Amino acid sequence: MDDSEEVEKINNNFYQAFESLSIEQMEDVWSHNDNTICVHPGWDLFTGWLAIRESWVRIFQNTQAIRFAITNTKIKVFKDIAIVVCIENIENVVDGQEVKFGVVATNIFERQNKKWLMTHHHGSTVTNYLPPNISSDVN
């Protein structure tokens, strides 16, 4: 695998962790650092792994089921920094009802001891969203 393929894999791991609603999987994807940053759609920013971890715990507690199809992925690798932009096509179950919406994400990974770790996630909801005609499996 080249760097770009490795980064796409870790980016998919992030969405698999989200689908699994598993804080352990999410812990494995993120850098456990004080200067990591996370912006969930509509929220202010969280800084530092402890605050970010807590935000995921709360999100997972309030999510019944969520599925992602990732499209429009653009990856740039600069040695040990990788910047990924993608569209998250989301199917969410809220009170038994399926809701579809789109989020555009900027994800940044840093390679630390040969392992790519997420150091930045910025997601924001797309208004006037049209779901693509594809299945919702993350590879």
Added chain:
Amino acid sequence: MDDSEEVEKINNNFYQAFESLSIEQMEDVWSHNDNTICVHPGWDLFTGWLAIRESWVRIFQNTQAIRFAITNTKIKVFKDIAIVVCIENIENVVDGQEVKFGVVATNIFERQNKKWLMTHHHGSTVTNYLPPNISSDVN
């Protein structure tokens, strides 16, 4: 000036260009590249300078007056890549009425021929926004 100060300056130049509603100033801040990315709050992503330039022209045409106070700025520099996260505290005049809102931004700059240029802007509106008690001058 060290790298971090230089990056903060170019980040402020971006907001000054926005306040000036000057496409020439905006042109001077951005990398004119096919793989630049811009996400305006609520919009899908624009890719490539030509599409991004057009989006600024449209925004400037539809803006009477806008003022930014930038807070919570966090800067990371990795050689020729710089990642800035900040809160844009915005005062906008819409139909003669002043509107205040907050946007969290991820801005990425690349140093090309010793000049920092914006290659990525991702802004998203903060819900439940409370304006800070500060003046709205960009330095």
